[in-house]
Amino acid sequence: MTPALLTVRDLTVDFGTGPAVRGIDLELHRGETLGIVGESGSGKSVTALAVLGLLPGTARVEGSVRLDGRELLGLPARELAAIRGRRIAMVFQDPLSAFTPVYRIGDQIAEAVRIHQPLDRAAARKRAADLLDLVGIPAPGRALDSFPHEFSGGMRQRAMIAMAIANDPDIILADEPTTALDVTIQAQVLDVLRTARQETGAALVLVSHDLGVIAGSADRVAVMYAGRIAETAPVDDLFARPHHPYTLGLIGAVPRLDGRGGPLVPIPGRPPLPGGSGPGCPFAPRCPLAQDDCRTAEPPLTATTPGDGHLTACLRAAELAERRPAPAEVYPVPDLPAPRQPDLPRAERETVLGVTGLTKTFPRLKGAVLKRRIGEIHAVDGVDLDIRRGETLGLVGESGSGKSTTLYELLRLARPQGGRIELLGHDTAGLDRAAAHRLRARVQIVFQDPAAGLDPRMPIGDVIAEPLLAQRTPRAEIARRIPDLLRQVGLEPDHADRYPHQFSGGQRQRISIARALAVQPDLLVLDEPVSALDVSVQAGVLNLLRQLKAELGLAYLFVSHDLSVIRHLADRVSVMYLGRTVEAGAVDEVFERPRHPYTRALLSAVPLPDPAAERSRTKVLLAGDPPSPTVRHQGCRFRTRCPVYAALDTDRRTRCEQDDPPPTEAAPGTDHTAACHHPHTALPANP
DSSP: OOOOSEEEEEEEEEOSSSEEEEEEEEEEOTTOEEEEEOSTTSSHHHHHHHHTTOSOTTOEEEEEEEETTEEOTTOOHHHHHHHBTTTEEEEOSOHHHHSOTTSOHHHHHHHHHHHHSOOOHHHHHHHHHHHHHHTTOSSHHHHTTOOGGGSOHHHHHHHHHHHHTTTOOSEEEEESTTTTOOHHHHHHHHHHHHHHHHHHOOEEEEEOSOHHHHHHHOSEEEEEETTEEEEEEEHHHHHHSOOSHHHHHHHHTSOOTTSOSOSOOOOOSOOOOTTOOOSSOTTGGGOTTOOGGGGTSOOOOEESSTTSOOEEOOTTHHHHHHHOOOHHHHSOOOOOOOOOOOSSOGGGSOEEEEEEEEEEEEEEEEOSSSOEEEEEEEEEEEEEEEEETTOEEEEEOOTTSSHHHHHHHHHTTSOOSEEEEEETTEEGGGOOHHHHHHHHTTEEEEOSOHHHHSOTTSOHHHHHHHHHHHTTOOHHHHHHHHHHHHHHTTOOGGGTTSOGGGSOHHHHHHHHHHHHHTTOOSEEEEESTTTTSOHHHHHHHHHHHHHHHHHHOOEEEEEOSOHHHHHHHOSEEEEEETTEEEEEEEHHHHHHSOOSHHHHHHHHHSOOSOHHHHHHSOBOOOOSOOOOTTSOOOSOTTTTTOHHHHTSOHHHHHHHHHOOOOOEESSTTSOOEEOOSOTTSOOOOBO
């Protein structure tokens, strides 16, 4: 093997409260992609930032970081600045914060070029335009003069990648480059990173919490826990034969789009705080295989089989390598109750929520003092929803598709601007104030960010009691119900006097669910309830939601951008694009036989946590971002990005351009519908 391009030895980072990184050893070779995964707080991002010397001055960094044999730790600032951007480049997690907001995108990329290359302004600007074109930003000449806030999230991330590869670096450090992006934009960004590697020949360090992203992009993987590497191996070997219980737990906690993998297996407990792991293996308090030896000395990172490149810091590694257990064989699988079987066919069951032709527009205003209306934003423009008692409907679509606006219109319990909303047999257009108050108790919401949804000044017992007080429940009844609610969501009743900040993110989301359940609702609206959680915590919350649905017979409206979560939890799915429902039906029917090109592109963009399966899948990359909702589009609103439309002849294109496709039956005898003129036409695929 060729000498390593980057060598990290015994890297330690301490912020004064305990080591955040504890003795990391890494090697990176030319043209290689190294994936680093782990839960929040495991030290992934700190490791990447330490390599480039980007940590704050309060951090004490020790060890060795060598680039082509040259030591980087302790270099003078001027010498280190010459390496940043030229030899090693960084793609940050939040490009809006990484770009300077008051300078144009083109000026910032051109500046990065001129710092390291002897080019004049005109040549640097041309180089910037070429880079924007390379990463797939349309009209790069005009895009140079845009400010960062004028770009969408995906375009900003692509521009950040353009800046990173401006000087043909040897190494690209990408710190969670796809976090908070839609799955279609995530696929674009990952494709741009692959293109950047091919154009520059750079090695890539990809930091991510998404095992699917790592499975499809990395050559080798390092799994971090409590500031150390718990396991590292070639990507195929790691996913097929994990030797560490932590890696096995991470894989078992991930919901899969293909429906394989069985029940989700949450890892019990929570990671230790920096410096708080104590003697022995830091994972021992959460490990179902821990033995007495695990609690006395921390195991070193060693090879189970010499020479195969698979290193593990676990005393039970040889046993796991030989036995190859499934995650459910190691971790206790929660005993979830069987879902209630409906007594009647779906068509005969009570409708909990029925939405027909829902529309909502917002005025576009101009002027700082004297505002005038210059147009409209068509946020929701034809949404149909149907939820029957005891079922879960997943609502999916890219950011800006109108999902959140739809939720707000439902929860207002008032006359919609257009269309009809029927909730539990009541037309919301005819509700008076008293009727709306009574109905509000029967529909509750769980927000995306539990920390923002809970009053930090109130103990959680009072937080849970709030909706009961609003419904004038007697205080004696409230006092009796709060312990039961806490037990129901897997928390201890004696925690009622604690405040929200004393709980982890997953526990705070359980508190939010308990608060929503307090008034015994019929419909629970869940707005991205697990998107901000680590995968191990997410598995526990999803299992809880399945349990509550089975026990209480609840109906869920589950909004998510993660189609793997929808496949795991939902009975039916409704796909939105640019304010309109474009496909709907039973989850298995829609996911296995999607008819709308948008749905097919969404599904193809979701990564699988299986390297072999991920490499063999057909990818469909959508071009660009959704069109502006400020324009009322004639014909099919998806055609500007539709790969089927792009391959049609002129006559068939005319129909897409002039006629808005109505929802039609996708398969005889089913309620699977798709709003597409060509639902059975195959999509041209990207390699």
